[in-house]
Amino acid sequence: MRIFSGQRAFVAQRLSALVLLAAAAAAALRLAFGVAPGFERWQAWAAGAPGSVILLVVAGALVIHAWVGLRDVVLDYVHVAALRLSLLAAAALGLAALGAWTLLIVARHALSHIAV
Amino acid sequence: MRFRILRFDPEGDAKPFFQDHDVRLAPSDHKVLDALERLKAQDDSITYRRSCREGVCGSDAMNINGRNALACITALEGLREPVTLAPLPGFPVIRDLVVDMTQFFAHYHEIRPYLINDEPPPERERLQSPEERARLDGLYECILCACCSGFCPSYWWNPDKFIGPAGLLQAQRFIVDSRDRATAERLAFLDDVYKLYRCRTIMNCTEVCPKGLSPSRAIERIKVRLLRNSS
Numbered sequence: 001m002r003i004f005s006g007q008r009a010f011v012a013q014r015l016s017a018l019v020l021l022a023a024a025a026a027a028a029l030r031l032a033f034g035v036a037p038g039f040e041r042w043q044a045w046a047a048g049a050p051g052s053v054i055l056l057v058v059a060g061a062l063v064i065h066a067w068v069g070l071r072d073v074v075l076d077y078v079h080v081a082a083l084r085l086s087l088l089a090a091a092a093l094g095l096a097a098l099g100a101w102t103l104l105i106v107a108r109h110a111l112s113h114i115a116v
Numbered sequence: 117m118r119f120r121i122l123r124f125d126p127e128g129d130a131k132p133f134f135q136d137h138d139v140r141l142a143p144s145d146h147k148v149l150d151a152l153e154r155l156k157a158q159d160d161s162i163t164y165r166r167s168c169r170e171g172v173c174g175s176d177a178m179n180i181n182g183r184n185a186l187a188c189i190t191a192l193e194g195l196r197e198p199v200t201l202a203p204l205p206g207f208p209v210i211r212d213l214v215v216d217m218t219q220f221f222a223h224y225h226e227i228r229p230y231l232i233n234d235e236p237p238p239e240r241e242r243l244q245s246p247e248e249r250a251r252l253d254g255l256y257e258c259i260l261c262a263c264c265s266g267f268c269p270s271y272w273w274n275p276d277k278f279i280g281p282a283g284l285l286q287a288q289r290f291i292v293d294s295r296d297r298a299t300a301e302r303l304a305f306l307d308d309v310y311k312l313y314r315c316r317t318i319m320n321c322t323e324v325c326p327k328g329l330s331p332s333r334a335i336e337r338i339k340v341r342l343l344r345n346s347s
Contacts, residue, residue: 006313007342072316075309076273 019061047113174261184263204266232298248294255289264321277310281321281331288334
């Protein structure tokens with residue numbers, strides 16, 4: 001795959017969509033047929049190893065999917081080079097910050113439960 | 117029958133405007149092009165392209181009641197009045213219904229629309245099996261009328277960089293040709309953020325193709341082929 005290949009984004013968008021679809025379907029099934037959800041139960045699940053890994057994978061897929069989508073919108077509609085570069089940089093920084101924030105929350109939460 | 121035609125004369129008009137025309141049709145007039153010919157007899161300033169008048173040359177592609185089509189094979193019967201005629205959307209207008217196709221054909225030439233094979237030619241011709249020939253069905257019939265590209269939002273957004281559905285359908289025609297030896301180069305050329313991957317699978321191209329072809333399927337097959345080659 002080349003550096004400026006369009007295929008990389010194409011594949012990333014589809015793979016991340018599959019992860020998000022699976023997560024949404026699992027969440028819907030859990031809500032429909034699982035035991036009644038609650039904050040304590042959710043917190044305990046998110047603190048465990050499988051829960052934190054799943055949360056991070058879904059958050060990563062969401063960030064990647066959002067990046068490809070935003071990048072496509074900017075490439076399609078914004079044709080002024082300086083504005084395009086600024087918007088792409090803002091989108092990349094914003095999404096990276098959101099991803100890092102999610103990582104921080106999940107890691108802190110998991111560590112606090114291990115400490116307890 | 118009443119027609120509303122988008123008129124534009126670059127020498128006299130500041131901007132395009134719609135003009136209503138009434139035309140008395142003869143019993144032998146069945147297609148939009150027949151009505152345009154009657155209109156032309158009434159007002160010879162109305163400008164449009166046409167040649168074969170039977171859906172083969174693709175010259176008279178235009179927007180008819182909001183949908184791109186060939187005037188020569190679009191039936192008058194059933195068209196809502198006034199019948200609105202406009203040039204192909206997204207193309208620079210030269211005059212009235214005539215658009216500038218320079219960019220469109222530049223993309224067509226970019227995909228190298230000819231067989232590339234440096235192997236020594238056989239004594240008579242490069243043969244294909246019936247199965248190999250059948251792979252060209254649904255691709256070789258394109259008449260380059262530009263109805264598809266002129267109805268593709270991705271082409272409107274990036275007409276200078278995106279090859280467009282017509283060019284990509286033609287690219288697939290040569291990618292699948294068993295006699296061609298430049299498949300790897302063709303795929304490498306298309307593996308680009310703009311040239312191929314601006315297609316957002318809107319599928320307007322397939323919806324309006326007057327020959328019943330499916331550029332969106334051809335584009336999908338190119339993407340699958342690229343994926344297989346890279347894995």
